[in-house]
Each structure stands twice: as structure tokens, then as C-alpha cells.
Amino acid sequence: MKKYHVVVIGGGGTGAAIAYDLVKRGFNATVLDRGELTSGTTGRHHGQLHCGARYAVGDREIARECMEETNTLRKIASESLESNYGLFVALNDEDEAFAPTFINACLESGIPAEKVPRKQALLMEPKLSEKIGTVVQVPDGTIDAWRLPLQFFAGAQQGGAVIRPFCPVTGIDIEGGRAVAVRIRDLIQRQDERIEADLIVNATGAWAPQITKFAGIDIPITPAPGTMLAVRKRLCNMVISHLHPSGDGDIIVPQRGLSIIGTTQYKTDDPDDIKVPREDVDFLYRCADEMVPEFSKQPFHAAWIAARPLAGKSESIEDGRGLSRDFVCVNHGEHDDVQGLMSVIGGKATVLRAMAEKTVDAVCHELGVQEPCTTTETPLPSHRQYYRKGAK
Amino acid sequence: MSTQERNFRILRGGGPSGSPAEFQSYSLELNEHATVLDALEWIRVEQAPDLMYRHSCHHGSCGTCGMTVNGKPKLACLTKVEDLAAGDIKLEPLVGMEPLGDLAVSPVPLMSAYPANSGYIRESEVNKDAARPEVVDRFERFENCIECGLCMAACPVGDEFQGPAVLAALNRELAKTPERRAEILHAAGRPDGVYRCERALECSRVCPTAVYPAKHIMELRKELEKESGAE
Known part of the structure; x- marks a missing residue:
């Protein structure tokens, strides 16, 4: 199989789990964040490991998924959970x-x-x-909102992913209706760079419209x-x-x-x-x-x-409580005529692994790759592993 | 709500890019609740979009936002601007880490020094005799240490010292896994171990999560003395 390169924009929990899933399925992966990892929404999370009880009355399916993912995280990342x-x-x-x-x-x-x-x-x-x-x-339980994503980043890095904090995206190159490269400013090296990608995944959460704007797309x-x-x-x-x-x-x-x-x-x-x-x-x-x-x-x-x-758009949302916290993966090739770009929207910290699985399923489908997800069984490396000498 | 204008002098540049490090000034209005991290966020949004600093949880649990505030190692998220002396506030990167530029550092030196197989979960000390759900063997919690590196930055002992955070982690491992006693005490008694400690207690003073590393170092020394007495 050709080793495709997927660029993930956004180093939060979702980006961490997507990168881990990508390398486990044989992709090359690069993660970009404008600042430190998990410095947007993920790290400031309340820290609840949601078994789904809170959502059960409103949406049984989301609740069921939360329960499954709670059990999975206890298996693969117990050091980042108070259970x-x-x-x-x-x-x-x-x-x-x-x-x-x-x-x-x-x-x-x-x-x-x-x-x-x-x-x-x-x-x-x-x-x-x-x-x-x-x-x-x-x-229910408690999540360490920094160390759980870090365990996924450590696993991704072990599988060859390149993780680059402090690299804000400055543009997306579109050629013949396809997103082909990401332009960044590397704040650490103080240089501009162009990174070619077979596919770009926008996992920037509340900042997602700021990224799709570079491809001329408005997402709600x-x-x-x-x-x-x-x-x-x-x-x-x-x-x-x-x-x-x-x-x-x-x-x-x-x-x-x-x-x-x-x-x-x-x-x-x-x-x-x-x-x-x-x-x-x-x-x-x-x-x-x-x-x-x-x-x-x-x-x-x-x-x-x-x-x-x-x-959803601001004017159509009252206080947002009624809105589903479900997660959506938008393929902009189907919705906006820009191939090679996907955005993941919404979701919850507890189901980060499941969100990644669905996203990478969509990536595989788009690139014609047939590799099953294998992120539910193997325990992740320690969060400290991400920063160990020689880990990169 | 009262606000006050404060001036920050932030060390910009440095790190692997080789750009010279120099102080730059940023002034902004802050209310009485604002922390140094809040100030940095607003400086980045309004004045310096390329300003690099680390942050994640904003409540003293992740340990990423350690920096040197007016010459002292502190967590930016738990340091209220109002509590700092009047006049300019000087911000520099945390000592003992690898500088990445501006206030950002890489914690590779600290994380690499931790004992490789040490866990991060301990038994909870709260309501120890409480009833529990049948499926829960014991109530558990994360270790106090948030691996921020403030203790390493404050420690007056120079290089060739494992440092307070790592030695405290060793003592915690000793408590949790007594079966590893020989291996742990061997690590603690090495030339770069507990005997390098000068008992300045700076580590315990700056620790934002009350780990009291100096106490752990003392305990390890006692355990080592017991061993040598037994020989």
C-alpha cells in the first residue's frame, strides 16, 4: 500500500487520538497546533469521564458510546483516570x-x-x-485532561507521527479543486514551511472555521x-x-x-x-x-x-443545551467541492478514541485504504513517554 | 469591578532558532482576578499573536505553564497579577528545561529523569474508611506531582543531581511498591541522588501542589540509613 500522509490540524484530544489511529493503520501523520498541545479546549475540560448517564435520557446511542469508551479507556489509559x-x-x-x-x-x-x-x-x-x-x-470517573491526550500523542509518536506544537497554519494550497498542502509558520524555528498532504483533517474544534476559511469554506x-x-x-x-x-x-x-x-x-x-x-x-x-x-x-x-x-450557527442556537453533543465528520469533498479536506466537529472528551476511529474510517474510505481500527486493545504508553529523550 | 493597567516585560526570542533573546514590553488593563496566564492570553490575542508560552488546564493540574515571574519559578495560571509587587512584571522561561523560544520550554530533561516504570495513580487519602461501590477495590487518585518542574528550577544544587521532583517520585514508588525497595533505594543513593541535597527546602516552598519534595528526600535518606545500619 502507498504510505499516505495525513496532516491533522489541531493538537487537542481529538487530534491526538486521530494521529494515534492513523499511525496504527499504517499512515504517515503530522499534527500541527498553533500553540502548546491541548491549549485550546481539551486541557481546560472539567475532567469528567462520562459513562453516559448524563446523556441517556436525551440520546441512548450517545450514552451507549460513552459507556463503551469509558470501559475502553480504563483498559488502554488507566494511568490518566481516577476510576x-x-x-x-x-x-x-x-x-x-x-x-x-x-x-x-x-x-x-x-x-x-x-x-x-x-x-x-x-x-x-x-x-x-x-x-x-x-x-x-x-x-463515572475523572480524566486528567492533559495526560490522557499526551498518552495518545506518545502512542502516535511511537508509531512515527510527527507532532508539531507552535506551528500555526497560515494557508491551505488548493490545486484543481483539491487541498494539497498546508502552509505554516514554525514559531520555534522562525520559518515558514509548506507541508504536502494526501489528506488534511481539521480537528480544531471551536476554531474550525478559521481553518476552513483558508479553503474558502464556511462551516457552522x-x-x-x-x-x-x-x-x-x-x-x-x-x-x-x-x-x-x-x-x-x-x-x-x-x-x-x-x-x-x-x-x-x-x-x-x-x-x-x-x-x-x-x-x-x-x-x-x-x-x-x-x-x-x-x-x-x-x-x-x-x-x-x-x-x-x-x-450549528449561533443564531439558530439558544443556549446550546438542547443541542446534541454528538460528533460529526464533514468531508468537504462531498459538501463544498474541496477534495482532500475533512473537518471533525463537536464531540466529547470521553469519546475521543471513538471520534478518531470514525474519522480515520472516513480517511480510509476516501483514500481507498482497507485497514481496520486497532486502538481498543493495546494499553497506551505513559504520558511521560512523549517527552522522553530520544522519543521523537 | 476595578481594573488596573500593568506592564509586562517578556523575554522574547531565544531557543533553537538562534534569534537573540530580548525583553519586550506589553501593557494592558487587568481586573483583580486576572492571573499571569490570563494576561498572557490577552497579550497574545490583542498584541502579540506569535507569543509562545505553554498552557493547558488553567487550574494548576497539568503543570505546563511554569515560568520565571519576577525572578521566581511559578505557575502562570495560579499567580494572580494583583499579588505581584507594583511595577513592571518580568517574565522569563523556566530554568532547567530546554528553551524553545519566548516563554516556551520543552520538559524533556525533567520527564526523562523520572523513573521509567513509575505509575501516576495512588490510593486516595480522603474518606479512607468509607463504603465503596462493590466494583471499586479502593478509591484512587492521581499523584500530587504535576511535573511542572518548579522545584527543579528553584533547587540551588547544580547539575549532576536527579533533583527534587524525581526523588519525590522515587519515594512515592517506594511507598506504593515496597517489593521494589532494593532497586529504588539504589537509585536514590546514587552519587546524583539524595545525598546531593543541601536541605535548602526551596523545592517545598515553590511546589504548587504541596508535594513537599524535601520531605520525601529526607525519608529516602532515613531508609538508606536503615539499610546501611542493617549491614
């Missing part, structure tokens, strides 16, 4: 009425949701509010920033979620010595122009205290904001 399960807690009558629907939806999605007696829940997590009602246990993405707030004490071991239909400030993720409550959601036009709205901080403290009353008494650690990429 302590999670508790959904009801706080009022409305939540109680919702609980049976929630449990059914989980079970129908293959998620082993299990009602836990209230007393037992308080023995598992003594800092939970005394006011909790029904409690449901699910296989709305950056939807959300705020996270961390206090300096680990109050629980399990992820604590409000048992209600999805909303703001309803998940506390423990991580190392921290407890992190999130999130909120807005929409914006420029994913680079985001600042934490101070009212979010007060709001998040209040939400956290409803589930874990000691939360706001802990020392403040950090408040930060990340721009999720939502598929």
Missing part, C-alpha cells in the same frame, strides 16, 4: 419524579445504574448533603464557553452529579486534591475572546453547596473558562 464511579443525587421532588426515567434510560443504554440506599450513599461520601433523596450509582460552529471553579480540598472520591435533566452547575468532579464544580454555557463568536463572568463563580458556589454543603467553605483555587465547539 471511582459517580453518584447522581436527587435534591427535590422534581428530581425524585425524574429518577425512574433516568434509571431506565441508563439501563437501556447499557449503563449499570444502581439505586443506592441514602444511608449507604452517605457512608460512601460523608460530605454529601443530608438533604439528598434518591441516589443512583454509575461508572458556535463556540460555547463554560466556566469551571475549583476549591483546594478533595471533598469526595466519586463524581457527584445533580439527578435532573442536564443543566448548569450540576457536576462536582474530584481530582487530586481539588474539587471542581461545572459548568455554565454561553455562546460567543470568537473562542479566543472569553473571560470568566464573575457572576458564574457565585452561581457555581451555590450549586455546589446544594450537593456538598462544605464546598464554598474551602479555599478558592481557580476559576477558568473553556470554549466547547457546538455544531
